Amino acid sequence: MQQGIRIMKITSAVYVKGITGSDPILHDGKFHVVFMGRSNVGKSTLINSLTRMPSLSRTSSTPGKTMHMDFFFINKQFYFLDFPGYGYARRTPMEREKLAKMILWYLRYSEVKKRVVILIIDTKVGVTAFDVDILRTLREEKIEHIIVANKIDNVPQNMKEKQLAMIRAAYGDSPVLTYSSKTHIGRKELLEKISAYTNSVLPS
Ligand code: GTP
Ligand code: MG
Secondary structure (H helix, E strand, C coil), X not given: CCCCCCCCCCCCEEEEEEECCCCHHHHCCCCEEEEEEECCCCHHHHHHHHHCCCCCCCCCCCCCXXXXXXXXXXXXXXXXXXXXXXXXXXXXXXXXXXXXXXXXXXXXXXXXCCEEEEEEEECCCXXXXXXXXXXXXXXXXXXXXXXXXXXXXXXXXXXXXHHXXXXXXXXXXXXEEECCCCCCCCHHHHHHHHHHHHCCCCCC
């Protein structure tokens, strides 16, 4: 860890609401930390790991659990947004299109100014076409982002470096962190990165 950077402590996390499009909450001026990624990559579990609240956001071994853009108010200062996953093959084409449109609308047209996107990749699966689309949009819209190679506990030791090298190659100059919600590996580093954005450096 870098000297002098203090990691925020999450002291409160409260579910506020789930939205599917335009809503006043988008424009209340609070910072958004947005968790995005393919269905089942572990977005909701990661939020629960960061907040140390295992039941905060609903998780499931069946993909497609999160259906709205769910807002959680953190430390009474900023939001964590848990997004529905994209690319879940067993949704109907109409459902998939609706979700993809919602995500793109949020990134391109919602006019939210203060935000960082945490783009989550399953380390074992690697980068998919959907991830590449999202990354392109993030770059086009000049949206700050951090890549998380998740479920690192699930990758055999002899595959780890190869998978991470592939992910790093796909993301070029974007920072890539490793994470596991099972072991909480990477928790400190991710909180440190998020703290740098939210400026909510609280006593630890
Ligand atoms: P959707 O809401 O459907 O898009 O899924 P999600 O990305 O929110 O995934 P969720 O958090 O519901 O987790 C999906 C599955 O992955 C669950 O069975 C979790 O227990 C499992 N999981 C999540 N994080 C990890 C991890 O770090 N390691 C391992 N081994 N499993 C994990
Ligand atoms: Mg979810």
